[in-house]
Every structure is written in structure tokens, then in C-alpha cells.
Amino acid sequence: MRHLVVQWGEKFSGQINVAKNLLRSENLNSMSSGGDKQFEGKITVYVVICGIIAATGGLMFGYDIGISGGVTSMDDFLERFFPKVFERKHMAKENNYCKFDNQNLQLFTSSLYLAALVSSFIASKVCTKCGRKITMQAASIFFLLGVIFDAFALNIAMLIIGRILLGVGVGFANQAVPLFLSEIAPVHLRGALNILFQLDVTIGIFVANIVNYFVANIHPWGWRLALGLAGVPAIMLCFGSFIIAETPTSLIEREMLTEGLAMLKKIRGVDNVQAEYEELLHASEMARQVENPFKNLMKRSSRPQLVIAISMQIFQQFTGINAIMFYAPVLFQTMGFKNDASLLSAVITGIVNVLSTIVSVVLVDKAGRRFLLLEACVQMFITQVAIGGILLVNLKSTNEIDHTLATWVVVLVCLYVASFAWSWGPLGWLIPSEIFPLSTRTAGFAFAVSSNMFFTFVIAQAFLSMMCHMRAGIFFFFGAWIVVMGLFVIFLLPETKNIPIDEMTEVWKQHWFWKRFMDEDTKDEKAKN
Numbered sequence: 382m383r384h385l386v387v388q389w390g391e392k393f394s395g396q397i398n399v400a401k402n403l404l405r406s407e408n409l410n411s412m413s414s415g416g417d418k419q420f421e422g423k424i425t426v427y428v429v430i431c432g433i434i435a436a437t438g439g440l441m442f443g444y445d446i447g448i449s450g451g452v453t454s455m456d457d458f459l460e461r462f463f464p465k466v467f468e469r470k471h472m473a474k475e476n477n478y479c480k481f482d483n484q485n486l487q488l489f490t491s492s493l494y495l496a497a498l499v500s501s502f503i504a505s506k507v508c509t510k511c512g513r514k515i516t517m518q519a520a521s522i523f524f525l526l527g528v529i530f531d532a533f534a535l536n537i538a539m540l541i542i543g544r545i546l547l548g549v550g551v552g553f554a555n556q557a558v559p560l561f562l563s564e565i566a567p568v569h570l571r572g573a574l575n576i577l578f579q580l581d582v583t584i585g586i587f588v589a590n591i592v593n594y595f596v597a598n599i600h601p602w603g604w605r606l607a608l609g610l611a612g613v614p615a616i617m618l619c620f621g622s623f624i625i626a627e628t629p630t631s632l633i634e635r636e637m638l639t640e641g642l643a644m645l646k647k648i649r650g651v652d653n654v655q656a657e658y659e660e661l662l663h664a665s666e667m668a669r670q671v672e673n674p675f676k677n678l679m680k681r682s683s684r685p686q687l688v689i690a691i692s693m694q695i696f697q698q699f700t701g702i703n704a705i706m707f708y709a710p711v712l713f714q715t716m717g718f719k720n721d722a723s724l725l726s727a728v729i730t731g732i733v734n735v736l737s738t739i740v741s742v743v744l745v746d747k748a749g750r751r752f753l754l755l756e757a758c759v760q761m762f763i764t765q766v767a768i769g770g771i772l773l774v775n776l777k778s779t780n781e782i783d784h785t786l787a788t789w790v791v792v793l794v795c796l797y798v799a800s801f802a803w804s805w806g807p808l809g810w811l812i813p814s815e816i817f818p819l820s821t822r823t824a825g826f827a828f829a830v831s832s833n834m835f836f837t838f839v840i841a842q843a844f845l846s847m848m849c850h851m852r853a854g855i856f857f858f859f860g861a862w863i864v865v866m867g868l869f870v871i872f873l874l875p876e877t878k879n880i881p882i883d884e885m886t887e888v889w890k891q892h893w894f895w896k897r898f899m900d901e902d903t904k905d906e907k908a909k910n
């Protein structure tokens with residue numbers, strides 16, 4: 382009862398905040414709001430070009446997610462590097478759920494994410510000391526090296542070294558690109574530009590699905606082409622990054638004030654950028670005073686943001702999405718689809734993923750974060766349980782399931798992917814990027830990126846073994862996590878739609894649970910005075 386009353390109170394005060402913000406935004410016209418201040422500027426062609434080029438970092442990430450599932454289901458690839466899996470796959474009596482259970486095969490997929498996890502912390506330092514542009518260039522070089530190792534691999538060692546280099550590239554790109562996009566965007570377009578990154582991730586996955594489909598029939602080197610084509614977005618980012626600007630924030634942070642001011646004028650397309658410039662100067666001065674952002678992040682008052690950023694990443698991965706993104710072709714083959722049919726089904730889920738992400742771009746600032754996340758929990762829960770139920774009843778160890786039922790599973794997978802794509806997919810990245818105060822923003826974001834990579838690694842490494850042991854129960858396992866994350870959103874995730882980043886602390890102070898952490902902080906401050 383008490384909770385209900387508290388929630389109503391919260392909802393009511395949330396509505397007042399939203400109303401205040403709407404009123405404010407109506408007065409903005411061509412101005413952008415930075416908290417209570419207003420900055421001049423328009424969307425320049427230059428910003429659009431920079432945004433498109435930088436977002437190719439998302440393409441690199443997405444292409445990798447999508448390509449590994451297809452490659453690991455190709456016979457030429459399996460026969461050459463994983464002969465045991467190849468034999469098992471073709472043995473009629475082999476258990477359906479265990480055909481692909483092989484630690485080395487999973488290591489091929491997961492090693493990339495382990496490397497990305499470690500490198501995102503190094504990338505956060507490079508980003509601060511050398512700038513976003515150099516970090517993106519480094520990402521594309523690591524990525525290209527990885528592509529060369531993988532496309533020309535002669536043995537497992539070369540394959541894994543290639544994956545590790547790709548992982549370092551992904552770690553660098555995922556740290557620099559979202560930051561870059563947020564920093565060049567006019568403040569009122571920050572959310573939309575941030576989701577551009579996720580949109581590119583989904584396009585990358587989709588393109589990889591199509592490539593898998595076409596190269597599967599090129600024998601015996603189709604898989605080399607699939608892995609080699611990952612070089613295309615890397616080359617685009619490498620050459621493109623010579624055209625793009627360094628962000629004014631990074632230039633000012635590194636004390637290149639004149640260059641920072643000139644760049645700000647260039648990307649905003651107006652001369653009067655004094656207000657925004659001063660804000661950036663102030664913000665970078667404040668950030669400089671924080672000697673160790675990582676230490677600052679451990680303070681009690683950072684607990685709400687840190688817990689939410691890390692939980693969003695754990696939950697994003699425990700929706701089970703990457704079981705589909707990495708292993709959809711493998712999963713469809715498990716149900717008895719032939720090679721082509723399973724790769725084609727992966728193409729279908731890929732297009733659903735892209736289109737539903739666009740839904741999120743349109744809805745996120747209207748319907749709000751909580752609504753999208755909760756709606757998706759319901760849709761994902763129902764579809765996971767239905768898929769689990771169908772497989773439990775119909776897919777035994779050594780049979781194939783009926784064609785109509787298998788088609789139903791593909792439809793359910795599409796409904797599941799759609800709900801992920803308009804919620805936990807983009808919001809998993811957006812929410813951590815908007816809740817930290819400036820003093821802990823890059824460090825906090827590095828934690829978010831690395832947690833994402835860690836749990837992506839866990840799922841990539843464990844899924845095929847889990848499927849072998851838990852069989853259809855794997856879908857109920859993810860379903861149970863979805864209930865937990867729904868409760869998390871209901872009780873612990875406040876709405877951040879339309880709240881300026883500078884006023885975000887108020888959200889924690891008014892929240893029934895998180896306010897206790899802010900109270901302590903206020904008490905500490907009072908005691909010091």
C-alpha cells in the first residue's frame with residue numbers, strides 16, 4: 382500500500398516535471414536547451430556527415446554480431462577448424478540440442494567480447510588523452526588487422542587472434558562513437574543521435590545475415606568472404622575519420638581552446654556560440670577537478686546511476702537476444718531447417734530488428750523509456766514461453782519439428798526481436814549515457830560498455846552448452862529473467878524522458894528508493910559545512 386502511495390506521488394511529481402519541460406521546449410524554436418540555458422545552433426550538413434561516418438563504428442559491431450552465427454553453421458568452416466562439431470552435426474542420431482556444443486566453437490564467437498571488455502577501459506583513457514577521433518581511427522586499424530587474420534586464417538590460433546583484434550576494435554569504437562555522437566549533436570537531438578548508433582548496429586547485423594545467406598553456397602571459401610567483408614565498414618570508418626571533426630568538448634578538455642571554439646562555430650553553423658562554449662569550459666573545468674573519476678564513481682551518491690547502468694546491461698543480455706543474434710541459424714538448424722532455410726530465417730529476424738529500431742527512434746521521447754521497456758517485457762515473456770513450450774512438446778533429441786510449427790517459431794522469434802529492438806536494445810545504451818553527471822560520465826559509460834561486453838561474452842560462451850543441458854528449458858530460463866527485469870523497471874527505474882541531464886539528480890532525490898543514497902550525500906555535505 383505504502384509503495385502504491387509513494388508511486389502515485391512519484392508519478393504526480395514526474396508529470397509536473399514533464400509539463401515544466403514541455404513548456405520550456407515549446408519556447409526553444411531553433412535554440413537548444415542545455416539545462417536552463419539556451420544555445421544557438423542548427424543541424425549543419427557537416428554534423429550530419431560526421432554523424433553518419435562515426436556511426437559506421439556501430440556497423441562494425443553489428444556486422445560481427447551477425448556474421449559469427451552464420452559462419453559457425455557453415456560446413457566448410459566447421460570441417461576445417463572444428464571437425465568434431467562437423468561430424469556430430471551430420472550424425473543422424475546425435476542429440477538435436479547438443480550438435481553444436483563445443484567450447485572452442487563458442488570461444489570463436491565469445492573471445493571478441495572478452496577483448497572488447499578489457500580494451501574499453503584503455504579506450505576510455507585514450508579517448509580523454511588523445512581525443513575521440515584518434516580513438517575511432519585506432520578502432521578501425523585494430524579491426525582491419527583482425528579482419529586480415531580471420532579472412533586468411535590457416536588454423537584456430539589465427540582465427541582467435543583475429544577475433545581478439547576485432548574485439549579491441551569494437552571496444553575502442555563502442556567507447557568513442559556514442560560519446561562522439563552525443564558531443565557533436567545539438568542538445569535537443571542527443572537522444573535521436575544516440576539511437577543512430579543502435580540503428581547502425583542493427584543494419585550491420587542485417588547486412589551480415591544477408592552476406593551469410595549468399596556466401597553459404599560458395600565452396601569452400603564462402604566463410605572467408607563473410608569474415609573478410611567486415612573490412613568494409615572498417616575502411617569506411619578509417620578513411621571517413623580523416624574528414625570528421627574532433628569534438629569541441631574533447632578539444633577544450635585537452636586545453637586547445639581556440640580550436641575548440643572554431644570547431645563549435647563550424648558544427649553549429651552560427652557565430653554566436655558563446656553560451657555553449659562557456660558551458661563547455663565550465664563543464665571541463667569541473668571535470669578536471671575530479672582527480673579520479675573512477676574513484677568518484679564509487680561514492681555512495683553515484684550508486685543509483687552505477688547500479689542502473691550496470692543492471693541495464695546485464696538485463697539487456699539476459700533477455701537472451703544474443704542467443705538469437707549469434708546463433709539464430711544454428712537454432713533454426715537445431716529445429717531441422719536446412720542450411721538455406723535457417724540462414725533465410727536469420728535474414729528475416731535481421732530486417733525486423735532494423736525496422737523496429739526505427740519505431741524506437743520515433744517513440745522514445747513520446748511514450749517514454751519505462752513504457753517501452755515494460756511493454757517489451759510482456760511481449761518478450763509471452764514469446765519466450767511460447768517458443769519454449771513448442772520445443773518442449775515437439776522437439777525431442779533426434780527428431781525434426783513439423784514445418785508449420787517451425788514457421789510459428791520463426792514468427793515468435795520475430796515478435797520477440799521486435800520488442801527487444803524498440804526497448805532494451807537502444808535503451809540499454811541510451812539510459813547509461815544520460816543518467817551520469819559530467820564528472821563521472823566517461824568513467825560511468827566505460828563501466829556500462831564493459832559490463833555489456835562481459836555479459837555478451839557470457840551468453841556467447843555459454844549458450845550452446847546451456848541449450849545442450851537445459852534443452853527447451855533455456856527459453857524458460859530467459860523468461861524468468863524477463864520477470865526480474867520487469868520488476869526492476871517498475872520499482873527501481875525512474876522515467877528520464879524529457880529531463881535535462883543537468884537536472885537528473887532531482888530524479889534520484891525524489892525516487893522512493895534511490896533518495897536514501899542522495900540523502901546521505903546531502904547530509905555529508907551539510908556536515909562538512
Ligand code: BGC
Nearest residue numbers: 446583703706734806807837
Ligand atoms: C546489444 C547487442 C545486440 C544488439 C541486437 C545491442 O544493443 O548490445 O548485444 O546483439 O543490440 O540488435
